[in-house]
Amino acid sequence: MNAPLDAPESSASAAASPGPGREAASQGKSLGQIAWLRLKRDKVAMTGAVIVVMMCLVALFAPVIVKFLGHPPNEWHQEMIDPVLSTANEPWGGVSAEYLFGVEPVNGRDLFSRVVYGARVSMLIGFLATLVSVVIGTFFGIVAGYFGGWVDSLVSRAMDVFLAFPLLLFAMALVGVLPDAAFGLQGNALRIAILVFIIGFFNWPYIGRIIRGQTISLREREFVEAARSLGAGHLHILGKELLPNLVAPILVYSTLLIPTNILFESALSFLGVGVAPPTPTWGGMLSDAVRFYNAAPNFMLAPGIAIFVTVLAFNLFGDGLRDALDPRTH
Template sequence: MTAPLDASSKELEASPEAVLDGPAKAIQGRSLGQIAWMRLKRDRVAVVGGVVIVLLILIAIFAPLLVSWLGHPPAEWHREKIDPAIQAPIGSFGGMSWDFLFGVEPTTGRDLFSRVLYGARISLLIAFFATLLCVMLGTLLGMIAGFFGGWVDMIISRLMDIFLAFPLLVFALALAGVIPDKAFGLSGDTLRITLLVFIIGFFNWPYIGRIIRGQTLSLREREFVDASRSLGARSHTILFKEILPNLLAPILVYATLLIPTNILFEAALSFLGVGVRPPTPTWGGMLADAVHNYQVAPNYMIFPGLAIFITVLSFNLLGDGLRDAFDPKAR
């Protein structure tokens, strides 16, 4: 038999508080968002892409302020910077100097730095609103098709097939070409931007719609959906309070991957001359003008092209990082 412990031996026993060096704390669980944020912070490439995106957004917002400090108004001509004999910028590297950081445009002498900054406002504005419209339509119709199934799913799925087979670029060229300068109570740049947002967003929703439909088909068979049905929840309550929160991860990931696609599409339309009309600067429109002048002013093509490249690359890097962060099988 073991001898009973006396008071002195009890004092030698370490209490749990002494081991933990403080009061015991309950173990707290982590949500999917917290786990994804921890994974995303460890992905340095995705973090760099996110930082660049934030900088681009700030540049677009504060473009007038930056231009007032470092440049000249984007529509202001500086013919004294142009050689009248060859209609090319005077000086090396397209007229680059401390007053004109990116040089000047051939023929007009407009400040290329200011036009690139103002072009970011148009490109990002169209891309963000077009993506928002695309995500809203694709999410709503994809959820409805996947949740209800049957003839509802059949109609929406065939509608997706029609939109996916539609020659979008040809339709955009035709529609943008026939719309007059004033329509639907809008005019000028407002009309062109609204038209581009509608074309890009309305005809691209099936891509995200198919993804959301597939995810909804899987989620509608889960236990928490059955529990909501057993408690008497209606269909719209299950859709927006049970299924939609579980779709936020794929929606966010696909949206970040869709924004660069929309930026490129807007640049392509502006390049073809059916986007926002001059003298409003856009990256695609500047590239279209640079085709005829890049031999005498290569910076006229380099800087708008570099702006598109950096923007698209940053969104793609962030989208890949978000996809890995929300993947439950990722290490």
């Protein structure tokens, strides 16, 4: 008679004391872990992330890559050029195992090396300009959204002015009259600093508007009211309560702002007001390739595809990151 009574008791004790596997499975996951699981399931976003990481590694280790797979980016190879046509002697622009993307017309510089080194300039300006925009936009956006009133009106009108500003014309005018040395910098270091300032400083309203709107929706939430009731000051609420809840939109919009800044830098270099030659940039290479697009299409395709792939990868990753961090999409 005891056996039937023991069986349920043993099963109840087993249910009350799950094994290691059940205990691990029943543990909750943090919001970051949940977002990472969602992002991993998005194959398109993960493909974009892999390409972004690869492009960053290419830019970071450009000298090592060129040492083993190419030639110095500013080294001329006149023996590769037809003196009559000013293009490569070999078909397909001189593409070979020694010159992976062929050579430039007229001077015979290695296209592969220049595209790899061009990634350093374009990615550097894109990341630094985005950092400037994010810092300024987050500061003014969270201040305007939290305090409201005349502070919000003043910041909002400033955003309208910056958004209406003819940025491209201003950049061309400023870089065109730039001295050879200023602020302790000279040459291309000065040009890169000016480009980062122009692109970053005048693009902050885009992320500022997003942060302002998110802050307005968060400032009346229960956790903010609880912090106020406990005597928390404005700085504590801004830095400890609101800012951590704004990390997701900041990250998402940053990934979408980087390719925009890369395109803007390429446009300035294409117009001749970016980084001065012979330093390679993708936009500068496209500008030089315009004259030879019929005779040497690889001269235009190499930097063009590099820009296209990089911008597309950032956009795909940004879209996937937005979906992963937004629970309303699931």
